[in-house]
Amino acid sequence: MSDKTMSAEEAVGRLRSGMTLGIGGWGSRRKPMALVRALLRTDVTDLTVVSYGGPDVGLLAAAGRIRKLVAAFATLDSIPLEPHFTAARQRGAFALEELDEAMFMWGLTAAAQRLPFLPVRAALGSDVMKVNPRLRTVTSPYDDGEEFVAVPALRLDAALVHLNRADSRGNAQYLGPDPYFDDLFCQAADTAYVSCEQIVDTADLLKDAAPQSLLVKRAFVTGVVETPGGAHFTSCAPDYDRDEPFQRAYAQAARDPETWRAFTDRFLSGDEQAYQAAVTAFHEERT
Amino acid sequence: MVACAEAWRDAGEILASPMGTVPTLGARLARLTFAPDLLLTDGEALLVGDTPALGAPPGIVEGWLPYRQHLALVATGRRHVMMGASQIDRHGNQNISCIGDWARPTRQLLGVRGAPVNTLNNPTSYWVPKHSPRVFVEHVDMVSGVGYARAAEAGPSATRFHRIPEVISNLGVFDFDTPDRTMRLRSLHPGVTVEQVEESTGFALTVPAEVPYTRAPDADELRLIREVLDPGDLRTREVPA
Numbered sequence: 121m122s123d124k125t126m127s128a129e130e131a132v133g134r135l136r137s138g139m140t141l142g143i144g145g146w147g148s149r150r151k152p153m154a155l156v157r158a159l160l161r162t163d164v165t166d167l168t169v170v171s172y173g174g175p176d177v178g179l180l181a182a183a184g185r186i187r188k189l190v191a192a193f194a195t196l197d198s199i200p201l202e203p204h205f206t207a208a209r210q211r212g213a214f215a216l217e218e219l220d221e222a223m224f225m226w227g228l229t230a231a232a233q234r235l236p237f238l239p240v241r242a243a244l245g246s247d248v249m250k251v252n253p254r255l256r257t258v259t260s261p262y263d264d265g266e267e268f269v270a271v272p273a274l275r276l277d278a279a280l281v282h283l284n285r286a287d288s289r290g291n292a293q294y295l296g297p298d299p300y301f302d303d304l305f306c307q308a309a310d311t312a313y314v315s316c317e318q319i320v321d322t323a324d325l326l327k328d329a330a331p332q333s334l335l336v337k338r339a340f341v342t343g344v345v346e347t348p349g350g351a352h353f354t355s356c357a358p359d360y361d362r363d364e365p366f367q368r369a370y371a372q373a374a375r376d377p378e379t380w381r382a383f384t385d386r387f388l389s390g391d392e393q394a395y396q397a398a399v400t401a402f403h404e405e406r407t
Numbered sequence: 408m409v410a411c412a413e414a415w416r417d418a419g420e421i422l423a424s425p426m427g428t429v430p431t432l433g434a435r436l437a438r439l440t441f442a443p444d445l446l447l448t449d450g451e452a453l454l455v456g457d458t459p460a461l462g463a464p465p466g467i468v469e470g471w472l473p474y475r476q477h478l479a480l481v482a483t484g485r486r487h488v489m490m491g492a493s494q495i496d497r498h499g500n501q502n503i504s505c506i507g508d509w510a511r512p513t514r515q516l517l518g519v520r521g522a523p524v525n526t527l528n529n530p531t532s533y534w535v536p537k538h539s540p541r542v543f544v545e546h547v548d549m550v551s552g553v554g555y556a557r558a559a560e561a562g563p564s565a566t567r568f569h570r571i572p573e574v575i576s577n578l579g580v581f582d583f584d585t586p587d588r589t590m591r592l593r594s595l596h597p598g599v600t601v602e603q604v605e606e607s608t609g610f611a612l613t614v615p616a617e618v619p620y621t622r623a624p625d626a627d628e629l630r631l632i633r634e635v636l637d638p639g640d641l642r643t644r645e646v647p648a
Contacts, residue, residue, distance in 0.1 A: 146474060205515065210511070223524070245557040247519075247550040266564040
């Protein structure tokens, strides 16, 4: 029985510059932030990042690690615009493949199903077609003869996702109201790393939850990382909500290089333990 | 708000997907009054069985609609969404992606989000809390939501389910009920003049000879808005009174 437990450092140590990297979660919700922070401590760069974008995209953009972003948006949810994403776009820091939210889902689905594309009605007539000249259309072979957009498969070299619980073999469980697309990210990727709040015995996964909560199957998982608070500052219901004060501090710090350097020094210059300790200190100062 | 609610009149048993405070209040008001069969979410993954106040958790959950199901539901067509618009033009093209040249925008906004899939699959209305020539522009910088002319150019697959029932702003209600499917003033909110609307719009609107006023809320609707749905008065944060 294979034990896939590893540290965040070991997981990101398997990533290489130039890879196409899928990041799970959605906006500022259940993002594998500890894995992203660990990635920032490596020199892996030149990434093609595929994400329903949130502060994962923001942090990687701020550090100059993105060569190309594949996304429908980047947002902090309670703060509509992701400041590092908008700044990076405005200085032309990376290439963007801008897709619609549903196209993105069908692109991941195509990759997971080992199909070259899936047809969708979305994007016809919109400038998504103009800014993505590689998009092609496909005509129905049936009597309707309708023309659709052929969303290309979003195949990934690696995926990073964060869930509430997992066992050491890679069976992973979400306990909140939305699975997002983390299973699809894992299926669309050649290697997938699941971080979780807590690693539990397989027999305990269903102690307090229904079988439908078992989202990710171990056949699609390369490594399992236990990292409590690993989605911070994004939400990880029901374990914790989004850390709104901290997110506001992040967004404010992103406004200019000097405050961002101070934020980086304070929160992102050490390991995950140092980060969590600095976050605790941040909250103690506020009370 | 009543104008937003009216967008869902006669919609039947479909999902009302309002984005923004006033559209959310409008959809809830519609369900509490003349459109009881609407489906509503809590803004996240739950379909709410009761009609709670803004920000309040649902008392009853009647269904589950995580993002993956929501995106798939769009293609079924059983939904009417009311989106925001950073820019909108006379053909109904909408932009929430970026301002300026897409390759190097002067102002990056959200990205296209679900605007392309929404506009081609289910009725899509728009809500603009601050009507100005910066929003109502001659040409949008990036077509996120597809307007009538662009859908027609793209062919039958694009027009088949395409419909923009209305655009609602703080000044009035607009539609595309003209021969060339360009924007028309349907009604003025009480106290607003045609001149005010024309000055605040960056393109030539069709203005009928007689423009009615948007209907005012009745006593029951006022009570529902003030006492039940928005006792914290969040609506005036979006549209200053």
